[in-house]
């Protein structure tokens with residue numbers, strides 16, 4: 001039986017043409033006309049003024065934090081329910097993440113907890129340097145109150161929209177509300193360049209500085225002159241061609257993933273103990289991943305039992321992100337709350353949601369889940 005993956009790369013058919021065009025132009029190099037075109041087109045799609053194509057979403061977060069001036073000993077607030085890459089760049093800079101719990105509506109950062117934390121820290125004169133706000137599984141966080149708090153306390157807001165391309169918050173794309181936003185084109189994301197990322201901002205100097213840092217921090221003089229530490233973080237021209245082809249199919253991808261979600265709900269939501277991540281009232285959820293929660297006493301099987309039953313049939317399902325405040329690598333970091341994220345980790349299962357998933361494969365997945373219900 002062919003393996004069904006959680007979210008495999010999905011080719012649109014346009015890739016070969018774009019790649020060939022890039023190859024024939026002779027630009028087999030980092031940078032080049034495809035990179036510039038991808039940056040422009042991507043900025044248009046998300047509604048940002050400026051964009052910088054880089055080698056990964058993680059690199060984009062790193063560059064944003066360097067630009068802000070995060071230094072050893074600083075603190076950076078990060079959502080706890082996320083992939084570790086949201087917080088690793090904080091450690092690259094010798095700074096410390098402070099993890100904030102989710103609110104139950106969107107599963108993203110709880111603005112009330114952030115407010116409490118910032119108020120407490122303002123009183124002792126120890127405000128964090130930045131907030132990294134994650135938009136999880138294709139759903140925007142409640143950005144307005146978080147942005148207002150960041151403004152009030154003078155803390156920079158970076159949005160990790162790696163999983164949220166195509167979603168909206170009050171009609172606009174997440175990633176465009178803070179000082180900078182990041183996106184990922186890793187193989188499992190809604191569009192892919194096989195590996196890559198984008199940094200966006202409405203402030204020209206953010207992108208100009210990040211662009212310089214990402215190309216080994218060369219100064220604009222004829223000889224090689226460096227006044228800052230540089231990185232080799234730029235996207236290659238060939239991969240940008242892939243990205244341009246993929247970007248053209250974004251709307252279809254979102255529609256397809258939302259239909260997949262709808263079918264899971266129609267077939268499974270009436271089973272006792274089964275629920276799904278809600279769509280928050282403030283915008284469109286892309287359903288990059290469909291996430292189901294299971295109350296084992298009601299349903300009759302645990303998340304791990306369901307996951308294993310699918311694995312036996314060569315179907316990949318994954319628990320919800322393990323909260324970062326529970327990760328050994330972050331054990332010395334402060335956490336604010338944590339019970340909501342811990343409960344989502346205990347009960348949540350991500351189901352195969354790729355835009356190339358066929359109806360018959362999805363029916364097979366649904367039948368396996370149904371067969372595990374012991375209460376009816």
Ligand SMILES: *Cc1c(COP(=O)(O)O)cnc(C)c1O
Nearest residue numbers: 056057058083085086162184186
């Ligand atoms: C995928 C992901 C990243 C990292 O992106 P890469 O391109 O793989 O470096 C960061 N944050 C979140 C929430 C992600 O899902």
